[in-house]
Amino acid sequence: MDNAVRNEIYEHAKKWVHEAGELIRQKINDPMIIETKAHDKDLVTTVDKETEYFLAENIRKTYPEHLLFSEEGYGDDVTSLDGTVWIVDPIDGTMNFVQQRRNFAISIGIFHQGIGEIGFVYDVMADVLYSAKRGEGAYKNDEKLPMLKSELELGEAVLGFNHKWLCENSVIDEKVVQQLVKRIRGVRAYGSAALKLAYVSEGIVDGYLTMNLAPWDIAGGMILANEVGAVTTNLSGGEVNMLTNDSTLTCHPAIQNEIIQNFLVKGLK
Numbered sequence: 001m002d003n004a005v006r007n008e009i010y011e012h013a014k015k016w017v018h019e020a021g022e023l024i025r026q027k028i029n030d031p032m033i034i035e036t037k038a039h040d041k042d043l044v045t046t047v048d049k050e051t052e053y054f055l056a057e058n059i060r061k062t063y064p065e066h067l068l069f070s071e072e073g074y075g076d077d078v079t080s081l082d083g084t085v086w087i088v089d090p091i092d093g094t095m096n097f098v099q100q101r102r103n104f105a106i107s108i109g110i111f112h113q114g115i116g117e118i119g120f121v122y123d124v125m126a127d128v129l130y131s132a133k134r135g136e137g138a139y140k141n142d143e144k145l146p147m148l149k150s151e152l153e154l155g156e157a158v159l160g161f162n163h164k165w166l167c168e169n170s171v172i173d174e175k176v177v178q179q180l181v182k183r184i185r186g187v188r189a190y191g192s193a194a195l196k197l198a199y200v201s202e203g204i205v206d207g208y209l210t211m212n213l214a215p216w217d218i219a220g221g222m223i224l225a226n227e228v229g230a231v232t233t234n235l236s237g238g239e240v241n242m243l244t245n246d247s248t249l250t251c252h253p254a255i256q257n258e259i260i261q262n263f264l265v266k267g268l269k
Contacts, residue, residue, distance in 0.1 A: 001084070001112040009063070009084075009110060010118050010133055016058045017106055020051050020090070021124040028101050028125070045098065048072050051090035051106070059086055069243075071216050081114040081242060087219035092121075093192030101125065107194035109219025111242065119223025121198040130198040130224050138201045138227040145201055148229040152254040157206040158186045159251070160196035171211040171247075172235075176267030180259065197221020200250055201228050207251025207259070211235065215242045218250075225250045235264040 001009075024047060032045045049072045056074040059066060069078040070088040078085060086108060091097050093104035102125040110118040119138075121130040132138040138145045165177045181187055188205055190196050194217065196208040201224040208225075210218070219242065222232050234240050235247040237260050249259060 001115075001117050006117055006133055010131075012058075012062055013086075013108060013110065013118060013120060014129070014131065016055055017108060017120050017122045017129065020054050020106055021122050021127070023054060024051060024091070024106075024124050032098075034098055045091075045094060047097070048091045048094060049074075052088065055088055055090060055108075069215065071214065078243065081111050083113070085111045087111065087216050087242065089194065089216035089220075092194040092217055093190075096191040103191055103195065105192055105194040105198070107216065107218075107220040109215075109221075109223050111219070114242075116219070116223040116226070119220040119227075121194045121220045121224060123195060123198070130201060130221075132201070132224045132227040134223070134227070136227070138224045140202060145228055146203070148203060148252050150254075152206060152252045154183055154255045154258050155185065157184045157252070157255050158188060159184055159207045159209055160188045160190060160199065160205045161209040163187075163189050165209075165211055169211075171269060172264070173267040173269065176263055180263040183263075193217040194221045197225050197250055200225040200230055203228070207249065207255065209235075209251075209259075210248050212245050212247060214245050218248055222248070222250055229253065231256050233260070235260065235268060237265075 027047055034045050052070055052072040052074045056068055066084045067078050068075040068086050089107040091104050092107045096103040106122040108120040117134045119132045130140055166174055168174055198221050199205045200208050230250050231253045232250040240246050240248050
């Protein structure tokens with residue numbers, strides 16, 4: 001994707017993200033229908049669906065040749081990342097949206113021929129937009145974020161991940177995860193993968209770890225974090241599958257290998 005095309009798409013997407021956020025803020029206190037999807041903790045609301053519809057309509061009207069890979073039913077049947085693909089989560093952190101009315105985000109990652117070109121994570125209620133274009137760094141609103149510091153010891157690191165991986169589960173030995181927690185400085189759980197990845201890009205957490213998430217949960221934030229020098233792989237150190245659920249480790253490169261080799265590989269079931 002050449003610079004002119006990338007810049008045009010970026011400006012359109014930025015405008016739509018801000019407009020979608022304003023629509024959410026207008027409806028934040030209205031009565032809403034809350035449904036469950038895969039399980040009783042996997043929530044979706046009318047606002048999720050309306051926000052995705054708003055974004056889908058704008059994308060299709062302006063870029064009919066592009067594909068939309070999204071969560072709430074308005075996307076295309078995407079089987080590859082050929083061409084230009086928008087990976088969209090209209091509200092990442094729906095439980096936070098329902099329970100707290102804050103700490104949720106709109107997440108968009110725009111890929112061209114399999115490469116992440118543009119990323120957005122919009123903290124709607126705080127009105128903070130994290131954004132990135134490939135090769136141009138990451139921004140928090142209009143302030144460019146610094147590259148990650150050159151060195152980091154694992155014992156100094158703060159990681160973001162869900163507390164459920166500390167409990168018995170079918171993916172990873174919880175005792176290994178408990179050992180990782182003892183090794184690092186601290187753990188933070190925010191209830192939104194997109195925001196955790198944005199915080200990696202900001203340098204306020206040193207990594208984000210998930211055992212199983214969909215591409216739309218991580219697409220935008222992964223692009224942001226990679227632009228400041230973070231590295232992203234699955235838990236075995238391979239490339240993350242952006243077409244289906246996968247594990248993901250996005251972190252400072254100085255701690256990646258130690259986390260994978262000393263903890264994750266040993267714990268995966």
